[in-house]
Amino acid sequence: xxxxxxDGSKVVGGGEKSNVDEESKMITLFSSDGERFxxxxxxxxxxxxxxxxxxxxxxxxxxxxxxxxxxxxLAMVIEYCNRHVASPDEKEDIRSFDAGFVNVEHHTLFxxxxxxxxxxxxxxxxxxxxxVADSIKSKSxxxxxxxxxxxxxxxxxxxxxxxxxxxxxxx
Amino acid sequence: MPxxxxxxxxxxxxxxxxxxxxxxxxxxxxxxxRAVSAAWRSITSTPEFMLEHRRRQPSLPIINGNGRPAxxxxxxxxxxxxxxxxxxxxxxxxxxxxLRASCDGLLVIRHLTRYxxxxxxxxxxAFLPQLQVRQGFFNNIIGFYRHRPTGEYRVLWVWKSGDLSxxxxxxxxxxxxxxxxxxxxxxxxxxxxxxxxxxxxxxxxPSSPPPVHHRGSLHWFPYGGCPILGDVGDDIIVFxxxxxxxxxxxxxxxxxxxxxxxxxxxxxxxxxxxxxxYREIDVWVMQDYEAKIWDFKYRIDPSTVEVSRQIYLASSxxxxxxxxxxxxxxxxxxxxxxxxxxxxxxxNKLVFRYxxxxxxxxxxxxxxxxxxxxxxxxxxxxxxxxxxxxxxxxEDEEPPFSSTGHV
Numbered sequence: 001x002x003x004x005x006x007d008g009s010k011v012v013g014g015g016e017k018s019n020v021d022e023e024s025k026m027i028t029l030f031s032s033d034g035e036r037f038x039x040x041x042x043x044x045x046x047x048x049x050x051x052x053x054x055x056x057x058x059x060x061x062x063x064x065x066x067x068x069x070x071x072x073x074l075a076m077v078i079e080y081c082n083r084h085v086a087s088p089d090e091k092e093d094i095r096s097f098d099a100g101f102v103n104v105e106h107h108t109l110f111x112x113x114x115x116x117x118x119x120x121x122x123x124x125x126x127x128x129x130x131x132v133a134d135s136i137k138s139k140s141x142x143x144x145x146x147x148x149x150x151x152x153x154x155x156x157x158x159x160x161x162x163x164x165x166x167x168x169x170x171x
Numbered sequence: 172m173p174x175x176x177x178x179x180x181x182x183x184x185x186x187x188x189x190x191x192x193x194x195x196x197x198x199x200x201x202x203x204x205r206a207v208s209a210a211w212r213s214i215t216s217t218p219e220f221m222l223e224h225r226r227r228q229p230s231l232p233i234i235n236g237n238g239r240p241a242x243x244x245x246x247x248x249x250x251x252x253x254x255x256x257x258x259x260x261x262x263x264x265x266x267x268x269x270l271r272a273s274c275d276g277l278l279v280i281r282h283l284t285r286y287x288x289x290x291x292x293x294x295x296x297a298f299l300p301q302l303q304v305r306q307g308f309f310n311n312i313i314g315f316y317r318h319r320p321t322g323e324y325r326v327l328w329v330w331k332s333g334d335l336s337x338x339x340x341x342x343x344x345x346x347x348x349x350x351x352x353x354x355x356x357x358x359x360x361x362x363x364x365x366x367x368x369x370x371x372x373x374x375x376x377p378s379s380p381p382p383v384h385h386r387g388s389l390h391w392f393p394y395g396g397c398p399i400l401g402d403v404g405d406d407i408i409v410f411x412x413x414x415x416x417x418x419x420x421x422x423x424x425x426x427x428x429x430x431x432x433x434x435x436x437x438x439x440x441x442x443x444x445x446x447x448x449y450r451e452i453d454v455w456v457m458q459d460y461e462a463k464i465w466d467f468k469y470r471i472d473p474s475t476v477e478v479s480r481q482i483y484l485a486s487s488x489x490x491x492x493x494x495x496x497x498x499x500x501x502x503x504x505x506x507x508x509x510x511x512x513x514x515x516x517x518x519n520k521l522v523f524r525y526x527x528x529x530x531x532x533x534x535x536x537x538x539x540x541x542x543x544x545x546x547x548x549x550x551x552x553x554x555x556x557x558x559x560x561x562x563x564x565x566e567d568e569e570p571p572f573s574s575t576g577h578v
Contacts, residue, residue: 106180117185125188132192136196136204137200139203150179150208154209162205166203169199169201
């Protein structure tokens with residue numbers, strides 16, 4: 001992947017310095033807080049949202065504004081896309097990258113989920129949702145509520161009824 | 172400290188995303204999630220959610236330890252085997268109940284003289300009064316399936332007179348009052364007396380393996396049965412559950428005696444010896460159902476399995492309590508565990524986990540000692556879909572299965 005030297009804008013990913021290649025044109029993304037990110041079109045196309053915009057010719061020279069995604073999260077999503085586009089076949093490497101990638105605080109993980117949903121990056125969504133599911137497994141109801149800050153909106157009678165209906169899950 | 176501590180992370184998350192997360196949970200976790208909040212309860216209780224959840228569950232083999240120590244056990248590839256509800260462990264209980272059929276997470280079980288449909292995950296059950304065991308004749312359940320056009324679940328069974336001179340085929344739509352007689356129709360079978368012979372061919376024994384359910388048809392391969400038309404080639408008996416007619420189908424011609432039809436993750440497969448006297452077992456899979464083309468899949472050689480086992484045991488760092496009691500001599504039976512792993516039975520006793528690449532992965536033992544286990548060929552795909560209320564007619568006075576465990 002070629003990285004063009006741009007004037008002061010962030011170039012995320014790639015790292016190889018080579019001549020500008022027709023096939024790895026760059027696209028500029030703007031986060032909600034105005035930070036600028038240069039990404040290859042290939043990596044950007046992992047986002048179906050951006051991919052459709054590129055196909056429909058909605059991307060002008062300025063770039064794509066993403067008012068729903070903050071800079072720190074966008075940087076992470078771009079890192080994910082760059083990595084997956086770079087070596088899609090090296091399964092072991094990708095697996096350990098993914099494991100490290102999702103090893104973040106829950107708040108961040110959910111922000112990534114929201115961003116991946118808005119940007120429609122299927123693989124990232126799947127990875128993050130799987131991670132959240134894994135953190136739910138084998139936990140008690142109280143632990144789950146505590147972990148995610150969920151308020152119990154059942155009356156004691158309602159909750160008792162539900163536990164009784166699903167008794168098989170509580171043994 | 173981040174000032175968002177304590178906020179509900181799931182708040183404002185679109186329902187489709189919560190759905191996407193919860194649907195990946197195992198059955199018991201889904202049940203527990205229903206008590207977390209009203210939103211989680213409603214998301215996990217829709218028919219669409221529960222059906223999709225079931226669809227994602229792996230189909231796992233069930234083996235029968237005959238009560239020593241456990242009876243029916245579900246084997247998981249994670250290594251944690253699980254006793255199947257409602258079967259009670261213990262040798263003295265082994266003949267009280269019997270697994271007769273399974274489909275979509277539902278089991279048809281005989282308990283003493285009665286038949287029930289059970290969901291081993293949710294522990295729900297429904298009595299089937301129409302199938303009661305009575306003196307003087309036999310009921311052999313030969314199929315349990317979902318009839319695709321109507322979505323009904325149906326039980327198919329052969330009624331046999333005590334002297335085995337008469338038989339007839341019956342079907343029951345679960346939830347309806349009366350079973351109905353099914354006339355046996357098969358192209359090329361002109362006379363009604365052939366009906367009896369065909370039915371006897373399908374289920375010579377009460378313990379005959381279940382059919383392989385594929386593309387809306389049930390497939391039996393009468394193990395050791397004699398083909399009624401004398402043509403050794405077309406040996407698989409097929410029942411189209413929609414047309415309710417029978418036909419025959421050819422198995423792979425490259426296998427000779429000692430072969431068996433089994434379910435390879437939804438496809439028809441055969442294991443068998445490639446030539447008389449050979450100790451290897453070849454596995455063939457139906458590649459193209461329309462064109463009836465079988466394809467060679469892999470070969471299992473007991474001697475290489477034994478070598479692999481020796482290597483595994485020699486290099487295993489795990490503490491081994493049991494000593495190697497016998498070498499692998501002859502192949503007895505097999506079932507598929509997942510895409511890469513098989514459970515293979517050798518010497519009519521030892522059950523191994525084996526990777527199709529040729530690696531021995533370990534023994535399957537239900538208890539501390541090696542007892543005979545039966546690979547039942549039944550499979551469980553966990554389901555949290557509730558049993559429809561109208562199935563529970565003819566309730567018996569005292570439900571025999573307590574939901575907290577066993578009978």
